[in-house]
Amino acid sequence: MTVAGVDEERWEVVIGLEVHAELSTRTKLFSAATNEFGGEPNTHIDALTLGLPGSLPVLNEHAVELAIRVGLALNCEVRRSVFARKNYFYPDQPKNYQISQFDLPINAEGWLELPSGQIAGIERAHLEEDTGKSTHVGGGGRIHDAQYSLVDLNRAGVPLLEIVGKPDLRSPDEARAYVSELRAVLVAVGASDGKMEEGSMRVDCNVSVRPRGAEEFGTRCEIKNINSLRSLGRAIEYEAARQVDLITAGDRVVQETRHWNEEDGRTHTLRSKEGADDYRYFPDPDLVVLDPDPEWIERVRAALPPLPAARRAVLVDRLGATREQAALLVERELDALCLATVEAGAEPVRTLTHAEHNLSDDRARDLDPAAFASLVSMELDGELTATQAKTVLAELVEHGGDPVAIAADKGFEAMDSSELDSLVDGLIADHPDEWQRFCEGDGKITGFFVGKVMKATQGKADGKVVTGLLNARKG
Ligand code: ADP
């Protein structure tokens, strides 16, 4: 664990993330206006989005189902919940309140398992509506210097799930791993497309520092406007170092909301932190209590796809993959291929190694497991060298086909071992001086002999086998 710029023997960094994910519904959370990204400004709207008098919210059942899916995937308890109004002046939300869930969220008390095995707590994952978007024109796009502002309500009312993590993370790496894993879960259950670049997944990051060994948490700052994993790491490092410097200088950290500026690589004060009281939350009288039927919850649970953590565990348990391999292969969606390949008779270790190093191409997911298995066997039987196997594999990914035919086509026919024996004997006889040096233990001369064999066989021999033959003759 490292946090650049912070003396980690003396300080511990504490991080808790709030992630907003836009749910992949067809329509908005409380109306039939379309939930589609982009579009001409103010075309994805209706009376409710505009906050017109007399319009009433109607809860989107599919949004609730997606929220339940995520809650179950995050090992939360799915509970009876209440929608509340969160009041303040929103230029991009004409009702002037946001419908959210406050003290009674739909999902609570869960956890997420990271690829390292670390368990990160989830406090709650509640439903709420998104706001619209303001564009500040003139003055470099910042509100205070703008000449005027434009409002687009297309996004207003889009269903969001706010996933509030416990302050269990201790480094930028852990924070990044948490966000990637959460994204993988959201995508796996079909709740969201998880695109940080398009804003369908947005991360607010709470950071505090405390002297190592201290029991109590330090005062935190919340950082907004983080839109990539890279920015997340940079923002945490900057903010942690800033707080340590403040405390070390005898100052104190003030709880506030800060803005991450990608250009200068710093966080800046945005506003002092509001308390929950400031929002005058109260239950929305237009909506009834949301109390999902236990049978419905169980049906949703039964229909969940295998989640990334379970898929990693299968690779580790069944194929003996390392944690790192399992993380990488599940992330690249290669786990099903590896399992099927081993099922088709391939040796697991070699299969995993190829998948890890030689199958970065997206098309590799569609590889024929039987062909991949036969390639692994050819290599382990000595019919192909490691390099040749790699070449044949690349060809299989590119065009498919039969590895035996591809190997023959490339002239990778099996090297007869007696052929190799006599070749090595001949070389030793022709190069007595070099052989002498080899026998005296001059390791550098090995390459000389291997090179000659490769030249004579046009690269068909296996370098390791040749070295073995040379060593065997050393006596
Ligand atoms: P609020 O309602 O003011 O947003 P919460 O208690 O809901 O406060 O916490 C919001 C987020 O801040 C959570 O993700 C939590 O993990 C994180 N958090 C709380 N205390 C700390 C702290 N001392 N340091 C870092 N993160 C914290």
Ligand code: MG
């Ligand atoms: Mg909060």
